[in-house]
Amino acid sequence: MLMQTRFGDFGGAFVPEILLPALEQLEAAFLDAQSDPAFAAELEHLLTTYAGRPTPLTRCRNLGSEKVRLYLKREDLLHGGAHKTNQVLAQALLAKRMGKLRLIAETGAGQHGVATAMAGALMGLETRIYMGAEDVARQQLNVFRMELMGAEVVPVESGGRTLKDAVNEALRDWTASFEDTHYLLGTVAGPHPFPTLVRDFQKVIGKEAREQMLAMESRLPDAVVACVGGGSNAIGIFTEFVPDAEVALIGCEAGGDGKGRDGATIGHGKPGILHGAHTMLMQDEDGQVVDSHSVSAGLDYPAVGPEHAHLAATGRATYVPVTDREALDAFRTLARREGIIPAFESAHAVAHALKLADQAEREGKELVLLVNLSGRGDKDMAQAQALLGGGA
Amino acid sequence: MTRRYDAMFAACREEGRGAFGAFLMIGDPDLGASEAMIEAAIAGGADMLELGIPFSDPVADGPVIQAAACRALGAGTTPSKCLEVIATIRARHPDIPIGILTYANIAVARGVGQFAGELAKAGVDSLLLADIPSLEAAPFAAAIRAAGIAPVLIAAPNTPDQALAAIARLAGGYTYCVARKGVTGAKDDMELDHTRLFERLAALGAPPPVLGFGIGTAAQVRASLDAGAAGVISGSAIVAAAAKSGDHAVAVERVVEDLASATKSKRAPRQAQACAN
Ligand SMILES: Cc1ncc(COP(=O)(O)O)c(C=O)c1O
Numbered sequence: 001m002l003m004q005t006r007f008g009d010f011g012g013a014f015v016p017e018i019l020l021p022a023l024e025q026l027e028a029a030f031l032d033a034q035s036d037p038a039f040a041a042e043l044e045h046l047l048t049t050y051a052g053r054p055t056p057l058t059r060c061r062n063l064g065s066e067k068v069r070l071y072l073k074r075e076d077l078l079h080g081g082a083h084k085t086n087q088v089l090a091q092a093l094l095a096k097r098m099g100k101l102r103l104i105a106e107t108g109a110g111q112h113g114v115a116t117a118m119a120g121a122l123m124g125l126e127t128r129i130y131m132g133a134e135d136v137a138r139q140q141l142n143v144f145r146m147e148l149m150g151a152e153v154v155p156v157e158s159g160g161r162t163l164k165d166a167v168n169e170a171l172r173d174w175t176a177s178f179e180d181t182h183y184l185l186g187t188v189a190g191p192h193p194f195p196t197l198v199r200d201f202q203k204v205i206g207k208e209a210r211e212q213m214l215a216m217e218s219r220l221p222d223a224v225v226a227c228v229g230g231g232s233n234a235i236g237i238f239t240e241f242v243p244d245a246e247v248a249l250i251g252c253e254a255g256g257d258g259k260g261r262d263g264a265t266i267g268h269g270k271p272g273i274l275h276g277a278h279t280m281l282m283q284d285e286d287g288q289v290v291d292s293h294s295v296s297a298g299l300d301y302p303a304v305g306p307e308h309a310h311l312a313a314t315g316r317a318t319y320v321p322v323t324d325r326e327a328l329d330a331f332r333t334l335a336r337r338e339g340i341i342p343a344f345e346s347a348h349a350v351a352h353a354l355k356l357a358d359q360a361e362r363e364g365k366e367l368v369l370l371v372n373l374s375g376r377g378d379k380d381m382a383q384a385q386a387l388l389g390g391g392a
Numbered sequence: 393m394t395r396r397y398d399a400m401f402a403a404c405r406e407e408g409r410g411a412f413g414a415f416l417m418i419g420d421p422d423l424g425a426s427e428a429m430i431e432a433a434i435a436g437g438a439d440m441l442e443l444g445i446p447f448s449d450p451v452a453d454g455p456v457i458q459a460a461a462c463r464a465l466g467a468g469t470t471p472s473k474c475l476e477v478i479a480t481i482r483a484r485h486p487d488i489p490i491g492i493l494t495y496a497n498i499a500v501a502r503g504v505g506q507f508a509g510e511l512a513k514a515g516v517d518s519l520l521l522a523d524i525p526s527l528e529a530a531p532f533a534a535a536i537r538a539a540g541i542a543p544v545l546i547a548a549p550n551t552p553d554q555a556l557a558a559i560a561r562l563a564g565g566y567t568y569c570v571a572r573k574g575v576t577g578a579k580d581d582m583e584l585d586h587t588r589l590f591e592r593l594a595a596l597g598a599p600p601p602v603l604g605f606g607i608g609t610a611a612q613v614r615a616s617l618d619a620g621a622a623g624v625i626s627g628s629a630i631v632a633a634a635a636k637s638g639d640h641a642v643a644v645e646r647v648v649e650d651l652a653s654a655t656k657s658k659r660a661p662r663q664a665q666a667c668a669n
Contacts, residue, residue, distance in 0.1 A: 001527065014496055016452045017525040017546040018570055020555065158458060164449065171451045176574030273496040273523065274449060286470050287501025288448040 001027055005192035008313060010306035013191040015171070015276045022178035027193040029098045034200075039093065043201075046089045050122070051079045053086075053204065057212035057370075062337045067366045068357045071221065072340070072373040073209045073237060082343060082375030083233045084115035084186060087201035092119035094197075095182035102126040102181040106170040108135055108163035108229065109298035109345060110142025111375055112186030117151035119184075127151040130169040132162035135297045142379045160291035163229075163301045167275050187230025188305035191276025195305050202236030209370060210240045217368060223248035223356065226372035227348040228319065229263075229298045231305035233374035238317060248318070251308060252348040254294030255321030263292035265304040266312045266319040279306040295324035295387070296344035296380075322348040328387060330354055331377065343375035344383070394542050394599070396489040396517050397565045400439055401600050401622055404655075411623030412613070412652040413602060414438035414630055415493065416644070417446055417460035418477050419469025425640055426464070427477050432641040433630070434485060436648030439655075441481075442520075442604075442625050445474045445494040452495075452522040454577030456628040459635070471498060471507070475514045482515025491518040491544060491565065496532075504532055508539035518565040520544035526555040526562070533562040544568050547598070549589050560596035567598045569621065570605040577606060577628045590620040610654035617655060626651050 001024065005012050013023055033039040047053040055077050060070040075083035095103060103125045107113030113129040120127030129146055133155040136143055146153050159165035167190070174183040188195045188202070206224075213221055224241050226234035228251040241247045256262030265280050272281035274289055282290050282302035292302040311317035327344060330351035335341045342350055353371045360367035377384065404411045414433035418426050430441065446461035446469055453461065471494075478490060492511055499507040499521060508519055519536050526545060533543035542564030547556060550573075559567065569589060590601045600622035607613060608629030616624045630647050637643035 005527075013525065013527055014523045015525055016522055017551060017555070017559075018548040018573060020525045020527060021550050021552060024552075158462070159448070168449055168451050172454070172575045175452070178573075271500075273500055275451070276523070278500075281497070283497065283501065285501065286472075287497040287499075288465065289497070290448075 001192060002031060003027060003193060003196065007195070007307045007310035009271070010277065010279050010309040011192060011195060012278050013276060014273045014278065015191050016175055018175055019178065022174065023191055023193065025098060026094070029094050030193055030197050033094060033097060043090050043093060047086065047204070051085045051089060052077060054208045057209055057216065059216065060338055063333070063354065064357055065361060068360045069217070069368050070353060070357060071213065071368070071370045073205060073370065074373055075205060075233065076340070076342065076346065076373050076376035080111070080115045080118055081378060082111040082115070083202065083205060083236060084112045085118070086204055086236070087198050087232065088112070088115040088119045088184060090201035091182065091184045092123050092125065095125060095184065096123055098182065100125070100180055100182040102128070102177065103184050104128045104130065104170050104173050104177070104181055105184045105186055106130050106163065106166035107186060108132070108166070108300055109296065109343070110135065110139040110146065110379060111298060111343070113146050113151065113153065114142050116184050117146040117149040120151055121149045128173070129153045130156050130166040130173070132160070132166050133157050134161040135163065138383055139297055139379055140382065162291070162297065164289065164292070171275065187232040188235045188307060189230040189275060189277060189279070189303060195277065195307055198232050199235045199239060199307065202232050203239040205233065205236035205372065206238060206240030209237060213370060219368065220244055220247050221368045221370040223250055224370045225250045225252065225349045225353045227252045227299060227345045227374060228304060228308060229301050229345060231308045233372050235305060235307055237370070237372040242316060249311070249316060250352065251317055251319040252322045252352045253319055254292065254296065254299035254348065255323035255326070256293040258323040258325070261293040262321060263294040263299050263301060264321040265302060266308065267321050269302070271309070274303045277303070277306045280304050280309040280312070295327060296348065298343070298345040299348065320352060322351045326351040331384065332388065340373070341377035342373055343377050344380045346372070346374045393537070393540050394517070394565045396487060397440070397542070399487070400489050404439060404623070410617035410621060410655040411439040411602065412437065412655045413440040413442050413604070413623055413625035414648050415442040415444065415625055415627030417444040417457065417464050417631065418474040419446055419464030419467055420460040420631070421463045422467040423469060423473055423477055427480060428641040429634055429644045430481055432645040433648045434488060436645040437652035438648055439623065440489040440491065442491045442493050442627070443478065445471050445492060445498055447495040447498050450495060452575055454575040454628060456632045457576050460631050471502070475510055478514040478516060489517045489565070490515060491520060492516050493520045493522060496521045496523050504535040505539055508536045508541055512540045516541055518542040518544045520546070520568055526558040529558065529562050537564065546570060547589060547593060549586060556592055557596055560593065560598035563599050566600050566602045566622065567593055569601045569603045571603050571616070572606050586616070586619045586621065610651055613651050613654040614657060624655070
């Protein structure tokens with residue numbers, strides 16, 4: 001490999017030998033694209049004219065107060081309904097550059113699958129999406145959206161039938177198909193170069209948000225809050241703020257039922273190797289990976305991107321669990337008070353921000369929060385209806 | 393540390409044939425049955441054993457071995473219990489080379505050195521971690537060697553020269569060559585253009601090449617050895633036959649006999665030379 005493959009102790013490329021050349025080819029294409037102004041121009045063109053960048057920064061009108069100000073980075077307004085589109089368009093361009101004919105991807109909530117299906121349709125690439133059978137059941141609408149855009153959705157029946165198992169299946173496909181197929185991994189997890197590549201194509205979120213914040217507030221936020229599944233929307237909004245030591249970076253992990261059935265990988269895991277990376281991992285004492293649990297399919301993952309493991313180890317970012325219940329309350333609150341329906345995943349970040357805001361109000365402190373609203377809640381409507389009932 | 397492999401390859405060479413390795417998952421469908429199946433593989437004529445310790449997320453495995461790992465874990469198989477089975481087999485069979493195939497996290501959870509040490513104590517000769525490629529292999533290989541067993545690494549036809557050189561430098565016992573792209577599983581699309589890979593490995597002084605992943609018929613065994621492999625490993629074909637049959641051990645012995653006998657056809661002397669290393 002030509003680039004640094006590690007973030008401190010974490011990262012690497014722990015894949016079967018046969019996949020290494022595919023990762024090396026991807027790294028080379030990524031480096032080559034980075035030094036090609038035509039690539040940057042084409043991506044920029046797609047992001048503005050197709051995906052809808054820049055996305056707005058919205059100050060909450062009703063939540064918060066004069067002193068406690070909540071800002072939402074509106075990735076929910078991006079084409080496709082979530083931040084996923086940013087890096088999917090970039091990877092699809094890379095796939096074209098490498099002469100690949102086919103895309104494969106894993107998906108949890110279905111948002112990454114939808115974004116990949118979009119890119120496949122746009123660029124004329126055959127697309128296959130692996131999705132845990134349990135997620136297929138709870139994200140029916142997204143399955144239909146993917147199929148409508150011409151992707152084949154393959155339900156994965158192994159293991160806990162969620163995101164982890166979908167990644168396994170996508171990796172297996174890729175070990176046989178890498179010659180003509182690009183694995184369009186959906187988050188900052190997996191083997192090098194994915195964590196670096198996906199971060200670099202998601203950091204546009206924080207870049208815009210930092211400028212917008214300075215324009216609206218003439219100051220930086222006290223904290224940046226984002227939900228963490230694999231960690232792509234969080235890294236996307238954190239990266240630009242990492243050098244700003246006075247800005248707290250807070251990742252919200254799936255706290256599940258609050259009694260141990262959760263997806264709080266950094267909170268409850270320990271270092272291990274899964275899906276190509278040395279990272280924090282939920283596992284038993286023998287090293288068997290345990291199934292995660294979350295109301296949100298997108299946070300239902302027992303590992304986390306290696307750069308988050310590093311940011312946690314160095315203390316630059318902190319990670320907190322947010323329970324299903326808290327996320328659902330925040331989901332309802334944001335809908336009622338601001339007229340914005342967040343994705344269940346994003347609702348975890350909103351919940352923690354509201355908690356911090358309440359505390360600041362009680363203490364009479366000034367607080368400016370930047371929350372990454374990573375996606376919109378359309379995909380969650382059926383599940384929300386079932387969980388909250390008609391009288392939400 | 394490669395004493396049993398060296399002796400076994402030398403004996404095969406003497407007999408003018410290739411080695412036959414049988415893969416079985418320890419604990420599939422339970423510990424007792426898998427122990428009987430391992431005995432049956434030996435009785436059927438296996439020259440070397442490749443035994444799996446089940447991992448929850450076997451990304452290098454196809455449906456047959458995945459299902460085996462799943463059954464084993466479902467039956468409560470743990471690495472500690474696997475070690476007991478291995479020690480029992482070793483006590484009865486002092487000479488057969490025993491390799492362990494599992495995934496990195498199983499080793500990392502105990503500490504690689506500690507895990508390799510426990511394997512050595514149980515009588516294991518080598519350890520292959522399916523998700524440790526040449527790029528990441530150095531610290532693992534060092535810890536495994538320090539425990540007194542051989543680190544086995546995988547080489548593929550698409551492995552570039554630099555990586556192959558690292559494999560030759562780090563690996564011991566034998567070189568696990570994959571028969572085709574993709575995950576484990578008996579398929580009829582085995583890519584038989586391995587002569588070039590075997591030549592490159594020989595030039596680099598790598599341990600003897602053994603071909604695996606997708607070898608399930610006597611014809612494939614024959615073709616692999618004719619291409620210059622020192623041996624073959626068959627897994628999915630054995631595991632699938634056992635899973636289908638009412639008597640797992642009988643099925644294993646029958647399949648192993650059939651495949652192992654295919655290693656016995658006379659080989660041209662030049663090709664037999666490829667065994668030497
Ligand atoms: C809206 C939304 N936010 C967040 C996530 C979690 O992914 P990541 O942690 O990579 O941002 C998902 C994943 O599906 C998602 O759909």
